[in-house]
Amino acid sequence: MEVLEVANYEEMSMTATRILLNKMNHTQKVTLGLATGATPRGMYQMLVASHQEKGVSFRNVQTVNLDEYVGLERHHPSSYHTYMAMHFFRWIDIDRSHTHLPNGKAEDLTLECFRYEDLIHHMGGVDLQVLGLGRNGHIGFNEPGTSFHARTHVVELARSTRRANARYFAREDEVPSRAITMGIATILESREIVLLASGSGKSEAITRLLEGKIQHQFPATALLEHPKVTMIVDREALIRQ
Numbered sequence: 001m002e003v004l005e006v007a008n009y010e011e012m013s014m015t016a017t018r019i020l021l022n023k024m025n026h027t028q029k030v031t032l033g034l035a036t037g038a039t040p041r042g043m044y045q046m047l048v049a050s051h052q053e054k055g056v057s058f059r060n061v062q063t064v065n066l067d068e069y070v071g072l073e074r075h076h077p078s079s080y081h082t083y084m085a086m087h088f089f090r091w092i093d094i095d096r097s098h099t100h101l102p103n104g105k106a107e108d109l110t111l112e113c114f115r116y117e118d119l120i121h122h123m124g125g126v127d128l129q130v131l132g133l134g135r136n137g138h139i140g141f142n143e144p145g146t147s148f149h150a151r152t153h154v155v156e157l158a159r160s161t162r163r164a165n166a167r168y169f170a171r172e173d174e175v176p177s178r179a180i181t182m183g184i185a186t187i188l189e190s191r192e193i194v195l196l197a198s199g200s201g202k203s204e205a206i207t208r209l210l211e212g213k214i215q216h217q218f219p220a221t222a223l224l225e226h227p228k229v230t231m232i233v234d235r236e237a238l239i240r241q
């Protein structure tokens, strides 16, 4: 795992943006795995700016997102479908039929998980996966204790995760209790992974990850098994706990 230490959130976002644009430049049709949450927002802003100000095109890009809440309509203001549209897709020239998220409203959720896995496979796999990091070490919505062999599946969200994400809902009890997420095995099949972390809130998680021991109670340590991971971490997140 390569660790890139950067000064702050802006520099983290800029470094991630550069890596994505470089991948787009060197691959004819690129499949990006995308994440939500507060962390990648700056990166999306910079990617949008590169389209609007420098004419970078996303026509050769297809995307798959890591996760979506179960039970939310795609147009719900707090769904990840809405997040992606508002922060990224609506501002760029990507073909919207090439952007994919799990359907949290599917009647048969098990079937939806299989469909999503199949879709990723037919897209040729993920060239570059962007990840945020949960304070409890989750990646996607893979909570502590999740099998590293898991593929796309339905998860019960940890209380701490629901609490952390309550800021995106009117009330904490409106945060869905379940989500569909790519599994750790699905994530590890990406050809390349970029993990982003910024701020003191992530420093405990980063300290644990940098210990370098694989622990099922800390899902992000699964990344230690992947041959091409770049971690972009700012100074605050690197302060040892």
Ligand SMILES: O=P(O)(O)OC[C@H]1O[C@](O)(CO)[C@@H](O)[C@@H]1O
Residues within 6 Å of the ligand: 035, 036, 037, 038, 039, 040, 131, 132, 133, 134, 135, 139, 140, 141, 161, 165
């Ligand atoms: O970037 P944030 O908001 O700190 O969230 C970290 C992680 O938690 C999630 O928001 C899920 O709880 C992920 O989507 C994200 O990668």
